[in-house]
Amino acid sequence: MAAIExxxxxxxxxxxxxxxxxxxxxVVPAIDGVDFEVREGETLAIVGESGSGKSVTxxxxxxxxxxxxxxxxxxDITFKGESLLKKSEAEMRHIRGNKISMIFQEPMTSLxxxxxxxxxxxxxxxxxxxxxxxxxxxxxxxxxxxVGIPEPERxxxxxxxxxxxxxxxxxxxxxxxxxxxxxxxxxxxxxxxxVTIQNQILQLMKQLKETTNTSIVLITHDLGVVAxxxxxxxxxxxxxxxxxxxxxxxxxxxxxxxxxxxLRSMPSHEKRTGKLYAIEGVVPNPLNLPPGCRFAPRxxxxxxxxxxxxxxxxxxxxxxLVRCWKYTDRWEDR
Numbered sequence: 346m347a348a349i350e351x352x353x354x355x356x357x358x359x360x361x362x363x364x365x366x367x368x369x370x371x372v373v374p375a376i377d378g379v380d381f382e383v384r385e386g387e388t389l390a391i392v393g394e395s396g397s398g399k400s401v402t403x404x405x406x407x408x409x410x411x412x413x414x415x416x417x418x419x420x421d422i423t424f425k426g427e428s429l430l431k432k433s434e435a436e437m438r439h440i441r442g443n444k445i446s447m448i449f450q451e452p453m454t455s456l457x458x459x460x461x462x463x464x465x466x467x468x469x470x471x472x473x474x475x476x477x478x479x480x481x482x483x484x485x486x487x488x489x490x491x492v493g494i495p496e497p498e499r500x501x502x503x504x505x506x507x508x509x510x511x512x513x514x515x516x517x518x519x520x521x522x523x524x525x526x527x528x529x530x531x532x533x534x535x536x537x538x539x540v541t542i543q544n545q546i547l548q549l550m551k552q553l554k555e556t557t558n559t560s561i562v563l564i565t566h567d568l569g570v571v572a573x574x575x576x577x578x579x580x581x582x583x584x585x586x587x588x589x590x591x592x593x594x595x596x597x598x599x600x601x602x603x604x605x606x607x608l609r610s611m612p613s614h615e616k617r618t619g620k621l622y623a624i625e626g627v628v629p630n631p632l633n634l635p636p637g638c639r640f641a642p643r644x645x646x647x648x649x650x651x652x653x654x655x656x657x658x659x660x661x662x663x664x665x666l667v668r669c670w671k672y673t674d675r676w677e678d679r
Contacts, residue, residue, distance in 0.1 A: 353384035356528060356560050357406070362420035364405045367413065373631045375401040375415075377584040380658075383528065388554065388561040390575035390592070392568065392607065396628040398584040399564045400450070403530045406562070407447055408437050424528070443473040446521035447530040448514075455517060456505040462516045463501025469523045488519040492549060511542035518549065525557060532564040547573060568611050572596060577664070580604045583628055583639040586658070590665040600667040602644045638670065650675060 364376035376398050383389050391399050404410050405417055408429060422429045424445065432440070441447075449455040457465060466488060467481035476484065482501060489497035492515040505513055514534065521529055531550065535543040547570060554561055563574055571578060571592065578595045580588040580603065588601040599605050606624040626643035629635055637654050641647040650670050659672045670676045 353386055355382045356385045356425065357383035358421075358423045359402075359406070360421045360423075362402070362405060362422065363418045364401055364410055364415060365418045366415045371632045374584050374634075375631065376405060378420075379581075379584075379586050381579050381586060381589065383560050383562055384577075385527075385560055386554070386558045387576040388563055388574050389577050389579065390563045390565060390571040391579045391581060392565060392571055393581035394566060394628055396583070396631075397581040399566075399581055400532055401584075402581070403447065403532050403562065403564050406530060407441060407445060408432075409441075439473070442469050442521075442526075443524045444526055445528045445530065446524070446526040448517050448521050448532065448534045450533040456513060458505055461502055461504055462508065466501070466516070466520050466523055469520055473524045484523070485519070488523055489516070491522070491553075492516075492519045493545070494519075511539075511545070514542075514546055515549070518546070518553075522553060522557075522559075526559060528560045528562065530562045530564070533566075534563075535565075535567075535570065543570075550574070568596075568607060580607070583634065584631065585639065585668065586666070587640065587668045588666065590661075594665055600661065600665070600672065601640075601669050602646050602671075603640050606643075638668075646671065 359379060359381050362376050362379040363374065366373040366375055379398070379402065381389070391402060393399055401410070406422060410417060417430060424440070429437070429440070456462065463482055463485045466485035467478065470476045470481040470484055471478065485501050486497045489500055494500050494512055494515050500508070500512070505516070508516065518534075534550070535546050550561065551574065553559065563570070565571060575592045577591050578589070579586055580595070580601060582603050588595065588599065588604045595604060596608065599608055603624070606622075609622040610624065612621060624643055629639055629642065635642055635652070637650070637652045638644070638647070638656055641651040644651065656668050656670045656673065658666050658668050660666055661672065
């Protein structure tokens with residue numbers, strides 16, 4: 346696990362973020378009152394099951410929510426003290442890919458299939474760094490070297506379909522790092538890659554963070570990746586943050602029952618017999634949310650209070666937060 350350090354300056358502050366999707370069936374609160382910060386030079390992991398709101402959070406940070414049907418309905422996102430929600434689209438185009446970059450889940454659908462990968466990297470440099478085409482292509486070769494792609498002079502002339510999945514992911518990382526961003530958002534960057542390539546990508550990201558001091562928001566459901574990469578962790582469930590803390594605290598002393606369940610479900614060398622633990626039930630339908638705690642229908646500790654009232658966030662200490670009635674004076678054991 347990453348080492349705990351003294352608190353760094355805040356780079357991004359997310360306050361009461363609410364991102365809704367307006368559908369024919371009703372309003373979907375994909376993100377419902379989320380608060381967190383990203384600090385300079387740290388890796389912040391956001392974890393949770395599919396449907397918990399991780400990817401919508403990352404798209405909200407980039408202001409890439411499709412409108413309609415989506416909309417950032419409430420709250421604020423500040424980057425270096427300036428509100429991103431008050432920026433014009435032209436200002437956001439200057440920030441995206443330049444100061445804030447994103448590695449998307451599936452590079453084959455994010456890279457343009459009809460352009461050479463070198464031209465796609467060069468486009469970012471021409472747009473944001475005022476390079477000419479020759480300079481940008483030369484820098485693209487250097488970026489491919491940086492991310493460990495062999496024969497970069499040949500690879501820049503190839504199309505995405507001519508590269509392996511691991512190479513395409515490295516191209517995406519090269520594009521994201523082209524302008525030396527201050528914040529890198531990595532949305533499931535190792536999904537669908539084999540274990541060997543996954544490890545290479547994660548080591549590359551760690552190395553780049555150490556050499557450039559780039560802050561990373563790592564979106565994942567893989568707690569093994571979190572243990573390897575993260576300084577702090579946010580656990581999301583059904584559009585809300587249910588626990589937040591440094592990586593050591595989350596793994597060694599989880600507070601929320603959902604976090605406990607996620608950790609218990611991790612495979613390990615010790616769990617060689619019996620069935621692998623699984624949290625019963627599924628994430629609730631966002632169009633029909635339970636009246637109380639959203640995890641209550643799946644929680645082994647839930648009582649009548651949990652099923653009838655939504656718990657507020659409880660601050661355990663400066664860095665540790667949990668949304669659970671167990672840590673309030675209203676809790677009564679069954």
